[in-house]
Amino acid sequence: MVTWRPHHFMLIVCLSVSPILAETTAPLCIPDQAKPRVVVMTDIGGDPDDRQSLVRFLLHSCDLRVEGLCTGFGWGHYDKTRPDLIRDAIEAYGEVLTNLRKHRADYPSAEQLLGLVKDGHNGDAHKVGPGMDSEASDWIIEVVDRADDRPVWFAIWGGPRELAQAIWKVQATRSEAQLAAFRSKIRVHSIADQDRTARWVKQHHPDVFWIFSEKLYQGFYDGGNRELVSPAWIEQHIRGPLRRVYPTEAHKWAGVKEGDTPSFLYLLPNGLSDPEHPEQGNWGGRFARSGKGHEYLPARDILDGQRDLLYTIHRWRPAYQNAFQARLEWSRLPFDQANHEPAAHCNADASLRVLHVATDPGAQVRLSAAGSSDPDEDNLRYRWWTYPEAGSYWAEPEIAGATQPDAVVTVPQDAASRTVHIILEVTDTGNPPLTAYRRVVLQVSGEAVAPPPGLTDDR
Template identity: 35%
Template sequence: MANQTRLRHCTSKPRVLVVSDISNEPDDAESLVRFLLYGNEFDIQGLVACTSCWMRNNVHPQDMHKIIDAYADVVGNLNAHVHPENQFPTASYLHSIVKSGPAMYGRQALQPNFHLSEGSQLLIDRVDASYDALWVLCWGGTNVLAQALQHIQNTRPKEETAKFCSKLRVYAISDQDDTSHWIRITFPDIFYICSIHAWKEYPMAAWTGISGDLFGPLDDGAPDKTKITKEWLKEHIQVGSYGSVYPDYSFIMEGDTPTFLYLIQNGLGSREHPHWGSWGGRYGLVDLGGSTRHYADVKDEVVGVNSKKAFSSQATVWRWRDAYQDDFAARMQWTLNDDRSKANHAPVVVVNGSTAGPEHLYLEVEAGSEITLDAKRSYDPDGDELSFRWFQYKEPTRTQSEIHWHFVPDLKLEIADGIESSGAMVQVQVPPAELCAVNILTGEALDKGQTLHLILEVKDSGIPSMRTYKRIVLQVTNKTGLGASGKVYETVTEAIENKSG
């Protein structure tokens, strides 16, 4: 049986408040069931029932309570499967933070002298209670947040309003009422992740990569549907007393889930860096000039199950589908009993003496140099065999690029742990300066070049398998000023054409 103190754990938790139009359709209930299974990795600050364009005049907090009641029956089992320092919240606490937002659509809640809803008051209280950021996950409309912001704007000095906004982190599942755009226009400094498209054109949004191919074509059949079908969910998720409150989907499965997959502390993502990518997708700043902190869809290039390359925003989510569905199924097994020998637990990953937690490993590396990355201290708490997969994640480098064109040079990887190779050690050849540390317009050598991202995925042999990651962020340096071309170009197009030629 796994030693509980050797289970994967995190030293800090993001403060999270969920706003959901639960009961509009089954997918919000599905997402809440999954969300609570990751409650040991979050500091849950509130669960607020709201309206949306799909359900304009009613809120249903009672349906949150029903799921928490089911959670109450299994939380003891869940706590046996996680690190002692990362225990799950009690059901009584969760019941106490369920609140209601305005039972009306969108900006109707912003009418003069309209009373502040209990959900909006809770949001204000939770922001004020800490210096740390509050992640507001919007699964429906955003008038709970809008009402809170309007109240703050009307009752506090400008400096205090700015301070309040600086502590907000919003991840919204597109715009589902008429307050979201108002929020981004009125409070542009709020960190705000949201797909942008014409009204209700949701198939265009990145978050539909979670399971949008259940409802219509997605990336020419590139995603594998196997683990999102009703048959798979019945066998792996709708098990036991807690699984019984996970409903069948009507349209797609768990459309709101990417908001918290983004925050799961498995070593892949970094919540303050949306362009890095995670199970919850990848997003980039709309304006690099600083006029807004709105992050919107970007694209990943992924080879699908059909062996074809897909290049889409949805691919930033579905590329991880096997991993997040297996992880969900494994955690659902935790609800069945408190015997750790009868369930799987995630690997713990250490690279070059890094922490064993979700923090990334940052290294400054000279252009053209070679480094060794060693993950041999990684382990599986259940004693399962581990497989190691190293891969370069090029898209984050492209998204952050201001100086370099969208050409991202390859990191050359070579397994370096001998004949009895497990893949736990790899040698990395950093590209030469002319490929990653030269200004493409002026031809001048740069002291600091591109930031390259290398991902280690460690997968265990348990059933269902679980994965943990370590992101190695390589900041290329060029201390000796190599690679200068002396060629000056007037336009980026000219530079690219000469590069390709």
């Protein structure tokens, strides 16, 4: 038996009366309600890699509902906040915005982004309490309080002091029920633990959903194919106004570092995962419950037979760097000279959501990418593969037609009561090649079978 539970959430075509789109077919856009709400909290002015990450973030701003760009402090940077550096990057973005909108009409205006720049507390970076409110902490409260059922994701590139102060103020001024409702809308993806306020939140509010990307973020630039993050890559691909605000070197690293970038790549609605499930894994890494409240810590994927922390990110590097290259080209090329992401369909479902399938041991699950398309009419390549670390079944089931639009997965007999994660990659033949994804989670019925000797159930 195979039971499908699709989500009816469709991609839409960007509509615009602007003449800049009149000469070509508009690419697929993401409906606003499908865009994750995000507030960036950056210690920009310290390690230059924050400035690098900000450029990429702006190029992906059409994929997200940006609701705040807040300054603060972090490792080795406790002197003075630098909102001016955010404004410099937005100014450069504004210079290429007209061209970007030839490719995606839903890029936010520079004026809109400038209005979201909020300064953090220029004082003790490790404390919260009376008299320590800031423009940023007050703004965070306003954003979370909005009448929007979606959670607010905080991409924390430095320390979380402004968020912690916001939680403290709500705790001091509202009822327990109101505080609980406020906390329930918060999602955090923090790059390491860069000040002591995170400990305060964990101690007093352990129910806050918090991903700690300790060391895992290094996989964005270390390990894997380093040519894709080299100084030469920067020189070849980053040009024009954006080059002015993208440093070539960062702390102890030459080339693309962007250690903070996984915090928002994790959120991109590209069909690869559901951000509410860090264990699924995506461009921003894979994480597992720590056993303490709603805290998630880095998980390891298997590379060459060994569990490898950084591989959970750098396994995706060709895809996320190709996406970056394409968007850099959007900033300077017309639509018909640039490449755009394909749209991946799975079993007639055109949404971006993860699909869940109830099935049985020994069953054959038929999967189809029919209907997948490319806005540039490029040919498409297909790849169906198993992501064992993301599920609870330890092996890779047989997939017939793994490089074809239609595939058949044979569910192993010993996969009873387990989950099997199947990934569909749809990659176009443009330059650079771009990939869209779908994920199918097979939930297999029956009683659990013990894993083979040497394997455990903690995958």
